[in-house]
Amino acid sequence: MTRDAEFSSLGPGGEFDRIRAIWRRLGTAGGVGDDCAVVTLNGARLAFSTDLSVQDVHFRTGWLAPLEIGWRSAAAALSDLAAVAAQPRGILVSLGVPADWPGMLVAELMEGAAGAARQVGAEVWGGDLVRANRVLLDVAVVGELAGDPVWRRGAAPGDALWVTGELGGPNAALQAWQRGTEPDARARERFARPMPRIAEAAWLRDHGARAMIDLSDGLVADASHLAAASSVRCAIRAEEVPRHPAAGRMDPLEGGEEYELLVALPAAFDAAADFTRQFGLPLTRVGAMEQGAGVLVTEEGQVVEVGRVYRHF
Amino acid sequence: MTRDAEFSSLGPGGEFDRIRAIWRRLGTAGGVGDDCAVVTLNGARLAFSTDLSVQDVHFRTGWLAPLEIGWRSAAAALSDLAAVAAQPRGILVSLGVPADWPGMLVAELMEGAAGAARQVGAEVWGGDLVRANRVLLDVAVVGELAGDPVWRRGAAPGDALWVTGELGGPNAALQAWQRGTEPDARARERFARPMPRIAEAAWLRDHGARAMIDLSDGLVADASHLAAASSVRCAIRAEEVPRHPAAGRMDPLEGGEEYELLVALPAAFDAAADFTRQFGLPLTRVGAMEQGAGVLVTEEGQVVEVGRVYRHF
Secondary structure (H helix, E strand, O other): OOOHHHHHOOOOHHHHHHHHHHHHHHOOOOOOOOOOEEEEEOOEEEEEEEEEEEEOOOEOOOOOOHHHHHHHHHHHHHHHHHHOOOEEEEEEEEEEEOOOOOHHHHHHHHHHHHHHHHHOOOEEEEEEEEEOOOOEEEEEEEEEOOOOOOOHHHOOOOOEEEEEOOEOHHHHHHHHHHHOOOOOHHHHHHHHOOOOOHHHHHHHHHOOOOEEEEOOOOHHHHHHHHHHHHOOEEEEEHHHOOEOOOOOOOHHHHOOOOOOEEEEEOOOOOOHHHHHHHHOOOEEEEEEEEOOOEEEEEEOOEEOOOOOOOOOO | OOOHHHHHOOOOHHHHHHHHHHHHHHOOOOOOOOOOEEEEEOOEEEEEEEEEEEEOOOEOOOOOOHHHHHHHHHHHHHHHHHHOOOEEEEEEEEEEEOOOOOHHHHHHHHHHHHHHHHHOOOEEEEEEEEEOOOOEEEEEEEEEOOOOOOOHHHOOOOOEEEEEOOEOHHHHHHHHHHHOOOOOHHHHHHHHOOOOOHHHHHHHHHOOOOEEEEOOOOHHHHHHHHHHHHOOEEEEEHHHOOEOOOOOOOHHHHOOOOOOEEEEEOOOOOOHHHHHHHHOOOEEEEEEEEOOOEEEEEEOOEEOOOOOOOOOO
């Protein structure tokens, strides 16, 4: 939540800084800029997050079926729990739909959100349903922490930087839709039904993860958040970044909506093969943490200019 | 949450029933149709709810200042916790605002929501901020239960029916705005800055409350929810209903957005004066629970036709 990419869409300069400053002052239960609030209530250590998706900002109804819109919105929120290695327990789904939407489609939105929750062991606890002129879903998620949360701020120079899965599929799908063509089916699936990496996050925590973030804004943008929170530089070797088969050249670096995990692990970590055996998912070393600030992307030793930070369309 | 008045705006008959059936099947952590989900996590008994407010459905930006819009949205969600006698601990605020909204106004929305939370001992734990073509706020609330929750379903024939505060102010304000006139200042305040009755709810629980609901849809509409959940009839004497000084004849019966509490208490309850001394707020006996179903409103012994259930404009 409170993504920089989204804040920056509200306006440049002083106003943007003012909003961020106020948000940070109000929201004090997580690390600054972290994905989740972590709170102890009656001895239970809980993680909370919320993710708002709005038609024509985060999705278009012509691109996705209602079931997929519901799934995707819930998965985006659940992914915030993965980022701190919390186990999802329940979700609340607030829906806004136009008055002329058939009830069947509203039911499908809900079923989609419930499906994403069930997939990771969570239940739908409730929600709200109101009229709105566009479809919107806000999903609040509640998770339990078995151990300490993994924050964005724990990385140190010398740590290795790893990423789960293959990147670039969702952006390839988005770009196809925006060109007016039908996306590659595998890329479309990555956009429409992302899988929050909940069990994978717990495994990474148990294998020494020092800092972690989920890739909602894109590899380079989210690496910059990790770098800022940990006061380090993320050095990424573009040639190592695992590419989705349908991805264009810059999609894996710049494309958002991945919901894979970017994680800093001790340099000595060498259990990636175990991870892949357990989850059927690549875990790939893409760089390292260094002294400094920001993100440095190289390809075969040459600096790569990363043109844009991912923005919702 | 999941208010009948809002569901019914989505369409009549089969579709409406289908949505309700699915919602109820998905949302299993509260009583059917109850305001909150109540869940035990690691031994902590917690209540969750969420309330979505959309510009031009729940408020108009010309009527309220951003600070008031934020306050009102958070208060509406917090009032769901009052309905089960939970103590608010934290809120998550998801905001959608047009791209051209000044950051200052966004900050005021947040400050308003934070103010309503602080007023009842809760903190802002986080949220989300995205672009949208209209202003919208979804507030998820988390509360702790000191004892058993008070459900809608616990009333029995013979119980007395009581209401906190004075009714009709918010509807009087709404009607003035809709006529294009400026509302009475006291009525306006009731609409713009409702006070969730948190401490009052705990007091009522401790004094034997058997069933309770917050008045978001209006006295008669919410009494019908209480009646349905408890399988009783609510008999209301209109002449006893405490009227806000600015309220028109039917406002106290039909007007929504009150956020007062309607509570079934044992017939022998006689501590209303203590309640008023403690909270500076009337607690008024307005009727009784009877064998039967639905709501019967009488005035000086004559049956009163209540023309409409409160709908968001």
